Amino acid sequence: MVFHMPSFVTYMLNEVISLKLYISADMEGISGIIDPSYIDPDRGKNYERGRRLMTHDVNAVIEAAVEFGATEILVADSHYKMSNLLIEELHPQATLLCGSPRNFSMMEGLDSSFDAALFVGYHARHGIPGVLSHTMSGVIKNLYVNGQVVGEFGFNAIYAALCGVPVCFVSGDDQIAQEAIELCPSISTAIVKRAVSRTSAACLSLSASARELKEKTKQALTSVPLLTPLGVKVPLELAIEFAHTGQAEMAAIVPGTEYRVGTTHVTFQAQDQYELYKVMRAMINLAGTVEFC
Ligand SMILES: [Zn+2]
Structure with a gap:
């Protein structure tokens, strides 16, 4: 810091x-x-x-x-x-x-x-x-940055x-x-x-x-x-736990994401805060298009 x-x-x-x-x-x-x-x-x-x-x-x-x-x-x-x-x-x-x-x-x-x-x-x-x-x-159940759950x-x-x-x-x-x-x-x-x-x-x-x-x-x-800004390691590991697999599958369309089939977690390595924010938005917007029925 x-x-x-x-x-x-x-x-x-x-x-x-x-x-x-x-x-x-x-x-x-x-x-x-x-x-x-x-x-x-x-x-x-x-x-x-x-x-x-x-x-x-x-x-x-x-x-x-x-x-x-x-x-x-x-x-x-x-x-x-x-x-x-x-x-x-x-x-x-x-x-x-x-x-x-x-x-x-x-x-x-x-x-x-x-x-x-x-x-x-x-x-x-x-x-x-x-x-x-x-x-x-x-759509987000849990959001993680570098392994830490955040709101x-x-x-x-x-x-x-x-x-x-x-x-x-x-x-x-x-x-x-x-x-x-x-x-x-x-x-x-x-x-x-x-x-x-x-x-x-x-x-x-x-x-x-x-x-x-x-x-x-x-x-x-x-x-x-x-005050000191928070100490944060870069690159940043973004992980999102979705409510169900259909949402995770849609979020995993974003290029560069990793998704293990059968789970509800999608991860992405972001180079900076700008990529972190944009990829998070892209993932949740795609996941939000899935109807739960
Ligand atoms: Zn809010």
Whole structure:
């Protein structure tokens, strides 16, 4: 691991001169969101409420970052079709990256010029009893990088690390907070709800969650000069365990993948984070075309 000194950040007597931040915003870990009715743009009867709640949480983080001294903030809308945040209500200091497809999906636009990444509204990985827990799409049972099981948090943190950017903050329920700390012990976590089941949670009021998000954002930004991006070995071994063999067979169409017939695991050796992300997307999109009957 290499000590990370932000490229053009100058901390003087705790005063930040310049700070460039990347926010990846998902929806399942947003304040007050507890079931699919809030996050499905096609059929969700609470979807418009979900969009306002998502904008509320993202704005709280941006507001705190601006108060701290951030000068440039890129927000990547990172849920489903990636067009959920309400630009009409977005904090004026941020730029919104929205819409799909995007080569690097939830991490599009991140490069080494950013000082830190913040993950807002994230959720626990598949198989963990967190609110709306899953990994990327409904076809993935387990996702591994270099033998370690990861969810969206871990996969995206690895991508950020290979871009030379540490992840300093995550918000969501208590389960994603735990998952994030296991991988990045120094991360600041804003817990806006406690999971009761996959579709039930004890949620903070919006004013209380805004306070929590702002306080933990400032704590995270204070820690940035001391953070190191995750240590990750390259080349990267990507492995996906699918729910059934039909999905694995489709994913194995991607050139360069390895698949042992009769299993549900498909593997691939990726040369860098860009290949890792694109091949993962290609595999799950192909697997998603298989009807289960
Ligand atoms: Zn997600």
